[in-house]
Amino acid sequence: MSTSARSLALSEAGAGPAPWQRAAAGANLLAADGSLAVTIFEEMTTMAAACGAINLGQGFPDEDGPGSIAAAARQAIADGANQYAPGKGILALRQAVAGHQQRFYGLAPDPDTEVVITTGATEALAATLLALTGPGDEVLTFEPFYDSYGAMIGLSGATHTTSPLRAPDFQPDLEHLEEAFSDRTRVVLVNNPHNPMGAVFTRQALARIVELAERHNAIIVTDEVYEHLTFGVEHVPVATLPGAAERTITISSAGKTFSFTGWKVGWLHGPADLVAAVRTVKQFLSYSSGSPFQPAVAAALALDDGFYDGIAAGLRQKRDVLADGLRRAGLEVFVPDGTYFINVDTAPLGVTDAVALARRLPGLAGVAAIPVSVFCHGEGAERTRSLLRFAFCKKTEVLEEAAARLAKLPELLA
Template sequence: MADMASAGSSPFLDLSAGIPGDSKPAPWQRAAMGANLLSPGGSLGVTIFEEMTTLAVSTGAINLGQGFPDEDGPEEIKAAARRAIADGANQYAPGKGVPVLREAIAAHQHRFYGLKPDPDTEVLVTTGATEAIAATLLAFIQPGDEVLTFEPFYDSYGAIINMAGATHVTAPLPAPDFLPDLTVLEDSFSERTKIVLLNNPHNPTGAVFPAYVLSRIVELAAKFGAIIVSDEVYEHLTFDAAHTPIASLPGAAERTITVSSAGKTFSFTGWKIGWLTGPENLVAAVRTVKQFLTYSSGTPFQSAIAVGLGLPDEFYTGIAATLRHKRDILAEGLRAAGFGVFNPSGTYFINVDTAPLGIPDSVELARRLPGLVGVAAIPVPVFCHPEGAERTRSLLRFAFCKKTDVLEEAAERLATLKDRL
C-alpha cells in the first residue's frame, strides 16, 4: 500500500518493536497497514486527513480535504432529536435499532427502489456506515479469504480487511470516467473471493456505476460464490442519473448487504446513525458481531432520523440540485487554476489532475496548496495500494459539501494558483 510515512508530515511514533517475543504483526498493526498508516519499518503515522486539517488550521486555509458539511441538516430532524431527548429516549436502544427507524428504513427502500426488507429481520441499525461495514466484514472473512474492492478505496476498508487477516484485492477505476475494465474486474475475482465490497456512488472518484457494471458484478459474485457488500451512503447525492442499488438487480438480493447512513444525506455526520439491509441469514450474522461492538447507539437520534427518511421527495431532489450548483462553482475555480478537472456524477467530491500544471506528484502539491493559495485538499494516491498510487499519482480530491460563499472564496483563491507556482 501507499506508504503513509511519505504522505504524512508529522513525526511517526516508533512502535516497530511490537510485542516482545512476537514476530507477527498485531491486529492494530495490520489495521494500520491496511489504512496506509504504517511504514515498512513499523512506524505509525497520522491519517492524511489529520495532516491536511492541521495544515489548513496553521495556514488559515479553507479545508476542502475532509468530507464533512459545514452547516446542519433540516431543522425538523434536529427538532425531532430534541423532542426525543425531552421525552426520555436517553437509554440503550434495542440492539438492532429502534422500531420506528427500522420501519422508516424499510419504507425508504420500498419508496425509492421498490425493495421490501422486513424491518424486524432484514434491517439493522449501526453506529454509522463504518460500523456496518466493519461488522459485516468481521462476520464473514478470515485468513485465507480475499475481499475485492475498487481502487481508489475508502481507507477504513483496507483497515478492517487487514485486521481480519484477509487479503485485500483491488480492481482499478482509471481516469477519466473512473469505471472498471470488465475484463480486469473478472481477473480480480478468484475462488478465494469471499466479499466484493462496492462503494456506489464512489468515494473518492465521484463515479456512479452504470447498470452494465453493476450487472457484471452480480454475475461474477454469483460465479465465485461471493457476498456483495454495497456501501451506498451517497445514494441521494447524484447529478446525472438516479441511484440504482445493486440489490435491486436480478440475482443480487439473496447475496447482497446494502449499507447507508444519515450522515451524508442529512448532513448530521456527528450523529453516527447508519444501517444495513439484506437477507435475514446475512443480517443475523452481522447482528451477532455488531452486538459485541457498540451494541446500540444514539437512541434519540435514531427516531429523529426516522423523521428525516420520511421527508418529501422535494427534499431529496433539492439536496442533489444544491450540490450540483456547488460542484460547478468549485469546478470553475479548479479549471481557472489550470487543473484537469473530472466532473463527478455523484458524491460531494471532485477530482483533478495536477499534471497540466507541470506537477506530477499530488502529495507534494497537497502539502504546498494551503500555503500557496489557502485551500486544502487530499491526494488520491493515499487511497491506493502502491501500483494504484502510481497510477493516481497526479490526482487530487476536493470536497464541495461546504457553504456556497466558502466555495466561491475557495474558487477565487484557486484561480490564482498558476501565478503563484
C-alpha cells in the same frame, strides 16, 4: 519498548503483525519500521487550521441539515430517549429504513429480521467484514478505495485485492474485474456512488459484478451512503438487480443525506442469515448508540421528494462553482456524477506529485485538499500520483472564495 517496536519485534519473531498493524497497514498508515502515521485527513485538517486555509479535504458539510430533524432529536431527548436503544435499533427506524427502500427502489426488507441500525456506515462495514471474512479469504474492492475498507480488511485477516477505476470516467474496468475475482473471493465491496472518485457505476457494470459474484459464490457488500447525491444520473442499488438480493448486504447512513454526520446513524439490510451473522458481531462493538437520534432519523427518512431533489440540485450548483475555479487554475477537472467530491489532475501544471502539492497547498493558496494516492496500494498509488480530491459540501460563498484562490495557482507555482 514502545508499542510499535514491541509489535515489530513480535512480527520478526514469527508471531505475525499485531491486529492494529494489519489495520494500519491496510489504511496506508504504517511505515516499514512499524511506526504509525496520522491519517491524511488529520494531517490536512491540522495544516488548514494552522494556515487559516479553507478546508476542502475532509468530507463534512459546514452547515447543518433541516431544522425539523434537529428539533425531533431535541424532543426525543426531552421525552427520555436517553438510555440504550435495542441492539438492532429502534423499531421505528428499522421500519423507516424498510419504507425508504420500498419507496425509492422497490425493495422490501423485513424490519424485524433483515434490518440493523449501526453506529454510522463505518460500523456497519466493520461488523460485516469481521463477521464474514477472515484468513484465507479475499475481499475485492475497487481502487481507489475509502481508507476504512483497507483497515477493516486488514483487521479481519483477509487479503485485500483490488480492481482499478481509471480516468477519465472512473467506471469499473470489466475485463480487469473478471481477472481480479477468484474462488477465494469471499466479499466484493462496492462503493457506489464512489468516494473518492465521484463516479456513479452504470447498470451494466453493476450487473457484471453480480454475475461474477454468482460465479464465484461471493457475497456483495454495498456502501451506498451517497445514494441521494447524484447529478442527472440514476443510482441503481445492487440489491435490485436479478440474482443479487440473496447475496447482498446494503449499507447506508443518515450523515451524508441529511448533513448530520456527527450523529453517526447508519444501517444495513440484506438476507436474514447474513444480517444475523453481522448483528452477532455488531452487538459486541457498540451494542447500540444514538438513542435520541434514531427517531429523528426515522422522521427524516419520510421527508418528501422535494427535499431529496433539493439536496442533489444544491450540491450540483456547488460542484459547478468549484469546478470553474479548478479549471481556471489550469487543472484537468473530472466532473463527478455523484458524491460531494471532485477530482483533478495536477499534471497540466507540471506537478506530478499530488502528495507534495497537498502539503504545500494550504500555505500556498489557502485551500486544503486530499491526494488520491492515499486511497490506493502499490501500483494504484503510482497510477493516481498526480490526482487531488476536493470536497464541495460547503457553503456557496466558501466555495466561491476557494475557487478564486485556486484560480491563482499557476502564478503561485511559477
